[in-house]
Amino acid sequence: MSDLTYYHLPASPNCAKPRLALGIKRIACDFVEVPFDDRRQVLAVSKQPLVPVLKHGDAVIFDSGAIIRYLDANFPGAHLFADTREGIYAIERWERFGNERLGGMEGVVGLVGRQIMNGPNPQPALTKKANELLVTCASEVEETLATQDYLLGDAPNAADCTVAPWMAFGLLDADAMPAESPLRFFASQLSLPVRFTRTIAWVERMQALDAAPAAQVRA
Ligand SMILES: N[C@@H](CCC(=O)N[C@@H](CS)C(=O)NCC(=O)O)C(=O)O
Known part of the structure; x- marks a missing residue:
């Protein structure tokens, strides 16, 4: 334990x-x-309802970005942030890219998620916009990966940890989802074109790093 x-x-x-x-x-x-x-259980542990939550002895941390920062500041191993101001700003820019353009309410995942929030209410115009934005975002990642294996160099850091899980929504396989899973709707609506070969390989490389591989929603 x-x-x-x-x-x-x-x-x-x-x-x-x-x-x-x-x-x-x-x-x-x-x-x-x-x-x-x-x-x-989450409320009892962290006094708020959202996941993820990390408990480390008596310390409790919630919010994915806060947890990654806590892990990096308190545990040895590969460094996930940067030791320069510019390096931190570059990571934060990718974090905003992931959380807003891919993950936000006006981002790729939000535009599709909105359609199932109050029961399924498919809106093709929102799905079209989401897929166009997905291509725009993937183009930026694809270009970035032309000269390096990860978003900010040759090793994964907090930028990759933040962006890859959102980009993976473009690679969901509907047939692999349980019938009742809301992810089936995302899978049926979003599709990252196969021409984004570097982006797809990078998502798969990141997924292979998951500490709980069985939890990963596979591309
Ligand atoms: N900013 C938070 C967002 C946390 C969040 O929205 N968690 C979702 C799961 S992705 C949740 O618990 N939603 C439950 C709900 O809305 O009831 C983070 O990055 O951790």
Whole structure:
């Protein structure tokens, strides 16, 4: 048993991000799967309802970005941030790219997620916009990966941990999803064109680093 416990929804991209950080830094951790519609345990541990939550001894941290920062500042292993101001700004820019352009309400995942928030209400115009934005975002990643294996060089850092789980939504396989999973809707609506070969290979490289591989929503 580890002194770290991670509360998560396996299929959530926000929950995947710190799992990648745990995997890259090779930190042992226990995983607790939280039911989507029962947040009592999370509330009791962290005084708020959202996942992910990390408990480390008496310390409790919530929010994916905060957890990655905590892990990097307090555990040895590969460095996930940077030792220069410019380096940190570059990571933060990619974090905004992932969380806003891919993950936000006006981002790729949000534009599709909105359609199932109050029961399925498919809106083709939103799906079209989401796929156009997905291509725009993938083009930037593809260009970045032309000269390096990861977003900011030759090793993965917090930028990759944040962006890859969102980009993976363009690679979901509907047939691999349980019938009742909301991810089936995302899979049916979003499709990253196969020409983005470097981006697809990078998402798969990042997914292979997940500290709880069974949790990963496979491309
Ligand atoms: N900014 C937070 C967002 C956390 C968040 O929205 N978590 C979602 C899962 S991806 C959640 O718990 N949603 C439950 C709900 O909305 O009831 C982070 O990055 O961790």
